Amino acid sequence: MLQLQHITKTFNANKATEVIAVQDLTLRLEPQSFTVLVGANGSGKSTLLNLIAGSVYADKGHILLHGDQIQRLPDYRRSRWIGRVFQNPLLGTAASLSVLDNFRMAALRRSTKWLKLGTGVVFRKHVAEKVARLGMGLEDKLAQPMGTLSGGQRQALTLLMTVMTDVDVLLLDEPSAALDPRSAREVMEIANRLIAEDHLTALLVTHNINEALRYGNRLIQMENGKIVRDYDASAKRVLDHGAVISWFDYF
Incomplete structure (x- = not known):
């Protein structure tokens, strides 16, 4: 379980440019x-995603994961339990390295499990089995430079690399926003499937109303650093595109 208790984050405090990005926010994400x-x-x-990931620290409040306080842990330590996928598919991969080498780097960032295996037979088999889950035929392209793949393929592989070390929480920061509509839908379907199959706790930030309605079992809205709407699965099911549009002066 991930809990945020009375979290506040202010940038440029006590200056003319002061911004209270998150105000006394409390949020509980069930397993x-x-x-x-x-x-x-x-x-x-x-800012909320950055606070959970550890990219910035809260000024006030507590963040707990499975009952343990993590609000002062740096992001590299939280990455053992919390994975994050960004909007730009180029950020999650190294273009000049092979698909296999990218997975090797991802594994080493979060675990010492594969330190002695390099990219040998055991690791290659492990990665091939993981990549086959995507259903994109990329398990036959492990030696191919990552930069030769499409944005959708790279984002799908980034998703897989993010969850391959058994993280508990997955943060999705507009992962489909930079993709064409077909690739965006494919990436989101893959994300939805991985979340279910790997029993992850997931938080998706999106500006796409269709995605907001299609995915997830809870929908929340933030405004001025606060949660102003919170719909559970049953309430979310009766929402339509027009209802969500009406929440915003612009979107």
Whole structure:
């Protein structure tokens, strides 16, 4: 379980440019839940993800994962339990390295499990089996440079690398926003499947209303650093595109 208790984050405190990005926010994400977060630009969505991931620290409040306080742990330590996928598919992979070498780097960032295996037969088999889960035929392209793949393929592989070391929480920061509609849908379907199959607790930030309605079992809206709407699965099911649009002056 991931809990945020009375979290506040202010940038440029006591200056003319002061911004209270997150205000006394409390949020509880149940194990194996899939929550979708929407909000206008500047509502605090990205700051919230940064606070959970450890990219920035809260000024006040507590963040607990499985009952343990993690709000002062740096991001590299939290990455053992918390994985994050960004909007730009180029950020999650090294273009000049092979697919296999990218998986090797991802494994080493979070675990010492594969330190002595290099990219030998055992590791290659492990990666091939993982990649086959995508259903994209990429298990036959492990020696291919990552930069020769499409944005959708790279983002799908980034998703897989993020969860391959058994993280508990997956943060999805607009993972389909930079993709064409077909690739975006494919990546989101893969994400949805991995979340279910790996029993992850997931938090998706999106500006895409169709995604907000299609995925997840909870929908929350942020505004001015606060949660202003919170719909559980049953309430979310009766929402439509027009209802969500009405929440915003612009989206």
